[in-house]
Amino acid sequence: MALSMTSRQRVKAALEHKPVDRVPLDFGGTVLTGAHVSIVAKLRQALGLPNKPPVKVCEPAQMLGEVAEDLQKLLQVDVVMLPSTHNVYGFPNADWKPWRTFDGTDVLVPGLFNTTPAPDGSILMYPQGDTSVPPSAKMPNGGFYFDAIIRQEPIDEARLNPADNLEEFQLLDEAALRAMEKNAAALYAATDCAISSGLPGTAFGDIFLVPGPALKHPKGIRDLEEWYISTISRRDYILEVFDRQAEIALKNLEMMYQAVGDKIQAVFVCGTDLAAQETLFCNLDAYRQLYKPFHKRINDWIHAHTGWKTMKHCCGACRPLIEGFIEAGFDALNPVQCSAKGMEPEGLVEDFGDRIVFWGGGVDTQKTLPFGTPDEVYRQVQERVEVFSRKKGFVFAAIHNIQCNTPVDNVIAMFRALGRSF
Numbered sequence: 001m002a003l004s005m006t007s008r009q010r011v012k013a014a015l016e017h018k019p020v021d022r023v024p025l026d027f028g029g030t031v032l033t034g035a036h037v038s039i040v041a042k043l044r045q046a047l048g049l050p051n052k053p054p055v056k057v058c059e060p061a062q063m064l065g066e067v068a069e070d071l072q073k074l075l076q077v078d079v080v081m082l083p084s085t086h087n088v089y090g091f092p093n094a095d096w097k098p099w100r101t102f103d104g105t106d107v108l109v110p111g112l113f114n115t116t117p118a119p120d121g122s123i124l125m126y127p128q129g130d131t132s133v134p135p136s137a138k139m140p141n142g143g144f145y146f147d148a149i150i151r152q153e154p155i156d157e158a159r160l161n162p163a164d165n166l167e168e169f170q171l172l173d174e175a176a177l178r179a180m181e182k183n184a185a186a187l188y189a190a191t192d193c194a195i196s197s198g199l200p201g202t203a204f205g206d207i208f209l210v211p212g213p214a215l216k217h218p219k220g221i222r223d224l225e226e227w228y229i230s231t232i233s234r235r236d237y238i239l240e241v242f243d244r245q246a247e248i249a250l251k252n253l254e255m256m257y258q259a260v261g262d263k264i265q266a267v268f269v270c271g272t273d274l275a276a277q278e279t280l281f282c283n284l285d286a287y288r289q290l291y292k293p294f295h296k297r298i299n300d301w302i303h304a305h306t307g308w309k310t311m312k313h314c315c316g317a318c319r320p321l322i323e324g325f326i327e328a329g330f331d332a333l334n335p336v337q338c339s340a341k342g343m344e345p346e347g348l349v350e351d352f353g354d355r356i357v358f359w360g361g362g363v364d365t366q367k368t369l370p371f372g373t374p375d376e377v378y379r380q381v382q383e384r385v386e387v388f389s390r391k392k393g394f395v396f397a398a399i400h401n402i403q404c405n406t407p408v409d410n411v412i413a414m415f416r417a418l419g420r421s422f
Contacts (some may be wrong), residue, residue, distance in 0.1 A: 007078035011194035029079030030065030035402035038066030047223040082197035090214025144404040148211040164220030194305040262307040275316030299329030303311035336361030353391035374413035381417035
């Protein structure tokens with residue numbers, strides 16, 4: 001057993017497959033390890049923390065709730081997220097104002113979180129908060145999240161230009177760099193937690209971003225089906241997009257590292273999903289030809305120039321790809337969807353546990369957490385911790401974000417299984 005550690009030391013040790021004094025906990029440290037804003041509000045209420053002012057929506061597409069400092073401390077969270085200056089819809093996370101979700105939760109949203117009602121009762125969201133242009137997302141009537149609206153212009157093969165699919169990938173400006181520098185320094189000084197961060201422009205083909213939700217008039221290939229077809233029928237086009245995107249990303253990484261240095265411990269490189277519940281939808285050859293070269297370029301630069309550890313997100317039955325993720329240089333895999341085919345924890349740990357960190361997999365958010373009993377949640381968390389800790393490289397997080405309508409007693413049982421007492 002390791003001596004008592006700070007959160008930062010604990011996460012760093014886990015990322016290096018070294019002994020830890022307890023399993024490090026991530027809750028809200030990335031945009032894929034948090035919870036719906038209503039869950040955060042209910043959790044705060046159940047634990048006796050104030051909900052005034054209301055919880056902030058820190059990521060509007062998934063309607064994620066901010067895990068504020070008082071909740072972090074109570075839960076003994078080990079990872080905090082470097083805040084982004086802008087969100088997926090292209091407007092600043094600033095100038096907070098009140099808003100109410102369909103389920104009646106009072107929240108705070110950014111000032112340019114401008115929505116309008118549609119005739120069917122759904123809510124429309126606008127790129128950069130500009131209601132004079134077509135909406136880029138919609139929350140269905142009674143829903144919990146925003147879905148992308150496809151705004152594909154007619155495709156003229158003779159005029160297809162890879163630059164059109166690069167409009168959202170720009171060099172960081174001075175204001176963004178200074179904000180990163182300031183926020184990283186503040187978090188590093190105010191907390192002993194590990195700091196994680198997203199990276200600008202390193203998500204190659206992330207379908208969450210392909211429709212261009214922040215762009216007022218997206219050009220290029222923006223329809224999801226058309227994009228997937230293009231990875232086969234227009235592979236040269238996609239490869240050119242990725243190549244130019246990587247060049248921009250590497251320049252941004254250099255500037256970002258100059259701004260924040262090694263105050264950051266873990267970086268979220270890529271959220272491109274390549275698997276479904278039962279199988280891959282990107283075969284091994286396609287991964288090696290289309291994605292792996294760019295993943296390796298990014299990871300190689302990071303490992304050569306920084307102390308950061310890198311994370312790959314891939315939902316579903318991605319077991320056949322894990323060897324490729326390791327070869328591409330990823331240090332950690334998230335969300336470790338154990339309910340998918342071939343993703344049983346014991347096998348993953350046995351085959352890969354000494355070569356990649358499992359960041360997630362702590363509890364099933366499809367069945368056990370939302371539909372099980374607190375006792376079932378408690379047992380599953382303890383079982384997962386025991387298995388994933390066998391080769392020391394484990395950071396506890398639920399499998400993806402905790403969904404709306406999950407019983408708060410089950411969420412509390414998850415934390416209690418990790419040794420938290422309330």
